[in-house]
Amino acid sequence: MTDSFPRRQARTRRFTLGAPRGITVSPDGQRVVFLRSRGGTDPVTCLWTLDLGTGEERLVVDPRELDAAGEDDLPPEEKARRERTREQAGGVVGYATDRPVTTAAFALSGRLYLTDFAGGLTPRLVDTPPGVIDPRPDPSGRSIAFVAGGALHVHDVTSRVTTALAEPDGPHVTYGLADFVAAEEMGRMRGYWWAPDGDALLVARVDDSPVHRWHIADPEHPDREPTVVAYPAAGTPNARVTLEVVDLDGTVVPVRWDQERDEYLADAVWDGHGLMIVVQPRDQRALRILSVDPDTGATTPVHEQTDPAWVDLVPGVPAHTASGALLTVGAVDGGLRLLADGEPVTPPALQVRDVADIDGDVVLFRASEDPTSIGLWTWGPDGLAAVTTGPGVHGGRLTAGTLVVTRQDLDTDGTTTTVRRDGTERTIASFADLPGLTPRVTLLSAGERALRTAVLLPTDHEPGTRLPVLMDPYGGPHSQRVLAARGAFLTSQWFADQGFAVVVTDGRGTPGRGPDFERAILGDFAGPVLQDQVDALHAAAEQHPDLDLTRVGIRGWSFGGYLAALAVLRRSDVFHAAVAGAPVTDWALYDTHYTERYLGRPDTDPEAYERSSLIADAPRLTRPLLLVHGLADDNVVAAHTLRLSSALLAAGRPHSVLPLSGVTHMTPQEVVAENLLLLQVQFLKQSLGIGAA
Numbered sequence: 001m002t003d004s005f006p007r008r009q010a011r012t013r014r015f016t017l018g019a020p021r022g023i024t025v026s027p028d029g030q031r032v033v034f035l036r037s038r039g040g041t042d043p044v045t046c047l048w049t050l051d052l053g054t055g056e057e058r059l060v061v062d063p064r065e066l067d068a069a070g071e072d073d074l075p076p077e078e079k080a081r082r083e084r085t086r087e088q089a090g091g092v093v094g095y096a097t098d099r100p101v102t103t104a105a106f107a108l109s110g111r112l113y114l115t116d117f118a119g120g121l122t123p124r125l126v127d128t129p130p131g132v133i134d135p136r137p138d139p140s141g142r143s144i145a146f147v148a149g150g151a152l153h154v155h156d157v158t159s160r161v162t163t164a165l166a167e168p169d170g171p172h173v174t175y176g177l178a179d180f181v182a183a184e185e186m187g188r189m190r191g192y193w194w195a196p197d198g199d200a201l202l203v204a205r206v207d208d209s210p211v212h213r214w215h216i217a218d219p220e221h222p223d224r225e226p227t228v229v230a231y232p233a234a235g236t237p238n239a240r241v242t243l244e245v246v247d248l249d250g251t252v253v254p255v256r257w258d259q260e261r262d263e264y265l266a267d268a269v270w271d272g273h274g275l276m277i278v279v280q281p282r283d284q285r286a287l288r289i290l291s292v293d294p295d296t297g298a299t300t301p302v303h304e305q306t307d308p309a310w311v312d313l314v315p316g317v318p319a320h321t322a323s324g325a326l327l328t329v330g331a332v333d334g335g336l337r338l339l340a341d342g343e344p345v346t347p348p349a350l351q352v353r354d355v356a357d358i359d360g361d362v363v364l365f366r367a368s369e370d371p372t373s374i375g376l377w378t379w380g381p382d383g384l385a386a387v388t389t390g391p392g393v394h395g396g397r398l399t400a401g402t403l404v405v406t407r408q409d410l411d412t413d414g415t416t417t418t419v420r421r422d423g424t425e426r427t428i429a430s431f432a433d434l435p436g437l438t439p440r441v442t443l444l445s446a447g448e449r450a451l452r453t454a455v456l457l458p459t460d461h462e463p464g465t466r467l468p469v470l471m472d473p474y475g476g477p478h479s480q481r482v483l484a485a486r487g488a489f490l491t492s493q494w495f496a497d498q499g500f501a502v503v504v505t506d507g508r509g510t511p512g513r514g515p516d517f518e519r520a521i522l523g524d525f526a527g528p529v530l531q532d533q534v535d536a537l538h539a540a541a542e543q544h545p546d547l548d549l550t551r552v553g554i555r556g557w558s559f560g561g562y563l564a565a566l567a568v569l570r571r572s573d574v575f576h577a578a579v580a581g582a583p584v585t586d587w588a589l590y591d592t593h594y595t596e597r598y599l600g601r602p603d604t605d606p607e608a609y610e611r612s613s614l615i616a617d618a619p620r621l622t623r624p625l626l627l628v629h630g631l632a633d634d635n636v637v638a639a640h641t642l643r644l645s646s647a648l649l650a651a652g653r654p655h656s657v658l659p660l661s662g663v664t665h666m667t668p669q670e671v672v673a674e675n676l677l678l679l680q681v682q683f684l685k686q687s688l689g690i691g692a693a
Contacts, residue, residue, distance in 0.1 A: 004674070005435070006673070006675075007674045009490065009673070009674075010670040010672075010674045011041050011670050015414060015435050015487065017037050017431075017432060018036060018037050018430060019415050019417075019430045020035070020036045020048075020429075021034065021036070022034055022035035023397050023404050023406075025398075025399035025400070025404060026101040026400075027099065027101065027399060028400055029400030029402035029421060030052050031049055031052065031101065031117065032050040032404060033097065033101060033117065034048055034049075034417075035047060035048070035093070036048055036431065037431070039431050040432045041433065043088075043089045043090050044063055044064060044089075045063075045089045046060075046061055046092060047061035047095060047104065047106070049117055050419065050426070057428070057429070060104075060117060061115055063091040063108055066113065066122075073109040074109060075131035075132075077133050077147070077177060078107070078133045080183075081133065081134070081183065081189060083634065083635070083665065084180075084189065085189060086666055088666060091108070092108065094106065094107075094134075096135065098138070098141030099140065099141075100141070102141060103115070103116055103157075105137050105144045107132045107134070107135055110131045110133070110148075111125060111132060112125070112128045112135050112144065113126065114126060126155055127162075128148065128155060129148045129149060129151075131149055132146045133146065133147050134146060134147050134176070134177075134189075136192075136194065138194045138195075139194060140197075142157055142158065142198055143156055143157060143198060143248070145165075145176070145192060145194065147174070147175070147176040147177055147192075150168045151165075151166060151167040151174075151175055152165050152166040152175040152192055152201070152203055153165065165201070165203075165246050165248070165250065166246055166252075170207060171209075172209040173206065173207045175192075175203050175204070176191045177204070177206060178190060178204070179191075179204075180208075180211075180231070180232060180239065181238060181591055181593040182266075184591060184593075184635065185594045186266050186313055186593065188265075188267055191206065192204065193268050193269075195270055195275075196272055199247060200245055200246060200247045201246050202243060202246075202270055202275060202292075203243065203245075203246050204241055205244060206241050207240040207241075208230040208240075210237035210238070211232050211239055212230070212232070213228050213230060214228075214231045214637065215227070215228055216631075216632060216634055216637065216638075217631075218632065218661065218662065219631060219659075220631075220662065227634070231634070231637070233588065234587060234589075234591065234595040234599070234601065234602055235601045235602040235603055236592070238263060238264075238592055238593075240259075241263075241264075242255070242259070243255035243265065243268070243292075244297075245275075245292075245297060253296065253297045254297050256297050257277070257279060257299045261281055263280075263281070263282055264279060264282070264284075264593065265277065265278070266279060266287065266313055267313075272320075273320045273324050274291055275292040275294055276290060276318065277290050277299070278290075280311070280313075282592075282601075283596065284310040284311060284596070285306060285308065285311065286304060287304070287311040287313070288301060288304045288305075289302045289303040289304070289326075302326065303318070303326060303342065305330050307331060309515075310522075310597045311331075312330075312515075314329040314353075316354045316355030316356060317329050317354075319355060321361045322358075322361050323361050325341050325361070326342075327340055327355060327363060332344050333348045334514055334515065335349060335350065335351055335352075335514055335515070336351050336353075336515060337352060338365060338367075340379075345384065346384060350368070350369055351512055351514050352365055352367045353366040353367055353368065353374055356395065356397060357396065357397050359399055359401070360380075361380050362378050362398065363380060364387070364396055364398040364403075365377055365378075366395065366396075370391075371482075371510075371511075371512030372391065372452050372483055372484045373391045373393065373483070374393045374394055374483070376394045376395075376405060378398070388405065388407070391410065392407050392410075392484050392485065393407070393408045393484065393485045394408075402419065403419070403420045404417065404418070404420075408484075408485035408486065409484055410485065411486075412486065413434050413435060414432045414434070414486075415432075416430070435490050438459075438486070439456060439486055439493040440456055440459060440496070441455075442456075442544075443482065444539065444540060446535065446536040447532075449532065451505050451532055451535065451536045451539070452482040452505070452512075453504065453506075453536045454481075454489060454503070454504040454505075455503055456492050456495075456502040456503075458497050458498075458499060458500075459493075459497050460497075464546065466546055466548045467501040467546050467547060467548055468499065468548055468552070468688050468690055469500065469501050469502075469537065469547050469548060469551065470500040470501070470553045470555065471502075471537060471553070471555070471564075471575070472491075472492050472495065473504060473505055473554070473563055474510075474557075474558070474559055475506070475507055475509070475532075475533065475559060475563040476509055476529065476559030476563070477509050477559075477594075477598070479510065479511075480511060481504045481506060489504070491677070492504055495555075498681050499685075499690060501544065503537055503547075505532060505537075507528065507529050508520035508521055508528040509521035509525075521598055522598060523598070523600070524612060525562075525598060525612035526566055529566075530566055530567060530571060533554075534571060534574050550576075551576060551689065552575050552576050552577075552688075553578065553684045554568070554575050554577075554578045554579075555578070555579040555580075555581070555680055556579075556581065556583075557582055558581070558583070558584070558636060559584065561582050561583030562583040562585065564578040564581075564583070565578055565583050565614055565625060565627070565644070568623040569614060569621055570620065575623065576623055576688060577623055577624040577687035578626070579628065580625065580626070580628065580641075581676075582630060582641075582665055583629075583636070583641065583644070584640055585614040585643060585644040586609075586613050586614070586644075587612050588602045589640055590636065615647050618648045618651045618653060619651035619653065621651070623687075624655075624656075624683070625648075625655045626655070626656045626658060627641045627644065627655065627656065627657045628657075629641040629657075629659060629660065630660040630662075631661055631662070633663070633664050633665045634665070635665040636665060638659070645657050658679070
């Protein structure tokens with residue numbers, strides 16, 4: 001008997017297990033290092049290399065051969081890191097190398113391992129304190145830094161001596177780790193950086209004692225103590241983050257900047273052109289790059305961006321080219337543009353997504369001409385050039401002329417990874433399972449705002465047959481659903497094959513359309529976002545007359561869950577049933593860096609929070625609503641759903657609540673993930689009056 005699509009999708013972690021990822025290219029361009037599990041249902045990630053001269057792939061690390069403990073033995077800090085990165089696999093989920101890419105360090109179940117790419121030696125277990133996370137060799141490979149017990153340690157590879165360089169000086173202090181909002185919202189997963197010569201480190205000291213404590217209980221196990229989480233909700237104190245330059249001899253130099261003005265540490269870069277940090281004020285309307293004198297800790301302004309709404313944090317910048325040009329990305333003339341020493345080098349119509357790599361003076365970056373596709377481009381001494389062509393979603397690396405390209409598109413299952421060098425091309429094999437389901441996607445530019453919209457019909461649909469509609473959005477900042485990639489629509493097509501016409505729309509606030517489109521939600525998460533879903537639905541129905549607008553459901557998770565609940569609360573004339581998974585219902589309960597960027601602070605901008613909250617809308621509910629929430633969620637805590645449910649009960653409005661015991665903001669558990677989809681279909685069909693399939 002063949003497993004159902006929901007079961008296979010859950011077992012394969014959305015068909016990502018077995019696909020290459022985490023790619024590093026050696027400085028000579030001759031070797032590629034990558035992560036990949038050994039099969040499409042194998043969650044244990046291994047470390048591999050590809051020799052471009054011979055084409056030989058070699059398995060370097062298989063955690064099963066190292067007698068490592070299971071994933072249940074992960075240090076709490078590592079579990080938190082994986083939750084922030086939405087990591088669903090196990091094994092070697094991350095690694096770091098020295099500059100020549102001859103040595104790699106990684107952690108398994110809180111223990112440090114080193115491996116040598118040059119030979120066939122078994123990875124060496126290093127005798128260290130327990131609870132190792134985020135190990136990183138220095139550029140020369142002489143020393144390995146790591147964090148354990150909130151302290152930063154350095155292990156000397158030759159002498160095999162481990163030294164604690166920076167130890168907590170208070171009960172809520174850590175060294176070398178990212179604070180919550182840095183990891184969850186800024187994309188900064190690290191808290192220390194090696195000097196290029198390997199003789200010192202820049203280390204973040206995080207004191208989260210000012211942060212309010214929340215308690216996340218496990219009602220299924222009332223004998224267990226609630227988990228205490230330092231959660232910086234909007235308008236409340238953040239962790240205090242400071243920096244120190246620490247020499248290997250233990251000398252400490254504090255880094256000084258105006259922390260009263262700029263409390264956020266967004267990033268740090270230490271390369272051959274010096275040490276620089278990136279800081280932000282609480283309102284995020286500026287982004288400042290400061291150079292740091294490692295000997296004195298003094299900082300000097302290098303570059304500043306300001307914006308009356310907010311300044312975007314863009315992955316991969318700031319950075320330097322080999323000749324010293326400072327690369328940034330900024331909003332100029334209606335576009336997110338690549339800047340070299342402050343001057344735009346890309347046109348306004350090309351929306352830069354991130355900088356992927358720098359090879360000498362050549363910059364490899366991702367950008368969109370149309371928001372449904374993300375291409376690879378280079379800029380350098382020879383000007384601007386497109387590396388990839390045609391619709392699709394691309395990623396890449398570029399080192400010593402070796403180009404790695406990852407591609408997803410609407411014509412191919414999964415991700416294809418190719419390596420190009422000296423006119424030859426090799427493919428890194430993917431062991432990912434095939435979904436056995438081909439999305440039937442029609443992409444539209446809907447309505448007067450040309451909202452990028454996807455419509456999916458049942459595989460066996462016969463024209464003229466009326467179909468109930470299921471809106472399937474995310475709809476919020478930082479994430480797109482409408483992309484020229486099959487993998488983006490697998491779940492939507494499965495829902496379509498249950499008898500729905502599925503409509504997916506990226507409205508205002510979503511990326512890829514430029515700063516003005518994203519900033520349309522400033523001060524109001526609800527109005528523009530919801531209106532765009534309504535407009536796209538009507539535009540899709542004009543082009544697809546089989547869509548039955550008398551039976552419209554909507555589902556979503558996280559921001560999409562918020563949008564689903566918002567839809568039935570405020571536009572019951574359009575939406576007739578909703579499934580809201582892990583919804584934010586009161587934005588005052590969400591974190592500082594995300595929420596305040598768009599809504600300001602609750603004490604100074606209360607109207608923005610009132611406009612965007614769902615709680616006061618509870619008496620307006622007249623449609624079926626299913627609220628789903630993981631009780632262990634430390635990102636969108638279950639209080640969001642419980643408060644809305646309480647308000648609905650107080651207003652006498654019937655609704656359904658599905659609590660998921662032990663589930664976080666992710667739902668990696670196979671049975672949970674499978675049955676969640678099946679229960680949603682059942683609820684939507686019953687609510688919309690649809691007969692059994």
